[in-house]
Amino acid sequence: MDPEVPAVTVADLGIxxxxxxxxxxxxxxxxxxxxxxxxxxxxxxxxxxxALRQAGFDPVIERILAPAWTTDWITEEGREKLRAYGIAPPVAGSSSKRALFGEITVACPRCAATDTSKLSEFGSTACKAQYRCNACHEPFDYFKCI
Incomplete structure (x- = not known):
């Protein structure tokens, strides 16, 4: 489990x-x-x-820095878990300059409306931005593309 996003596992996130x-x-x-x-x-x-120790293994953690992680590594199941938790998953194609720097359409995780507004580039954690749905008027986090 990711302590900053407890709804998904580290396998769901591709970490x-x-x-x-x-x-x-x-x-x-x-x-x-x-x-x-x-x-x-x-x-x-x-x-x-x-978790590995509890399963009876002698664990070794190997940190892999290349290739760099990208939000495209989040599984479909992970994206659904984020949505169910109230976090809009990142748009697909995070390596695209449009996803990273352009205007994107973010769907509300509660009502699925695409009429949303970015309130702040900074959300509850560094990897999220704050949005509001203009249809249901609920605020929500958006998992930023990396």
Whole structure:
């Protein structure tokens, strides 16, 4: 689980790239942080380590920095979980300059209306922006494209 987005697992987010068992029986978890300054990365790694230890493995966490994580790695199940939790998932194609720098259409996670307005580039965490739905008038977080 991501401590900043508890509705989804690190596998849903694409942060946990793989878990391999080596010749010595150690579980090697390959983790790609969402971005280099993510304040949750240590908590995420400790949670993965604890889960592997609880499953009876000697855990090793391997931080993988290349290729860099992108919101395109979020699974469809993860996107649905974000939506159900009240967070609008990032638009697809995060590598596109339009998704990163242009105007995008963000659907309300509550009523699915696309008539929404960005209130602030900064939401409840660094990876989210604050929006409001002009149809149901509810505020919501949008998971920014990275």
């Amino acid at each position: 946990l790239r793989a878990v391999d068992i080596d010749d010595q029986g150690r579980a090697i978890a390959k983790v790609t942080p969402t971005y280099s300054g993510c304040p949750a990365v240590l908590a995420i790694e400790l949670a993965i380590e604890a």
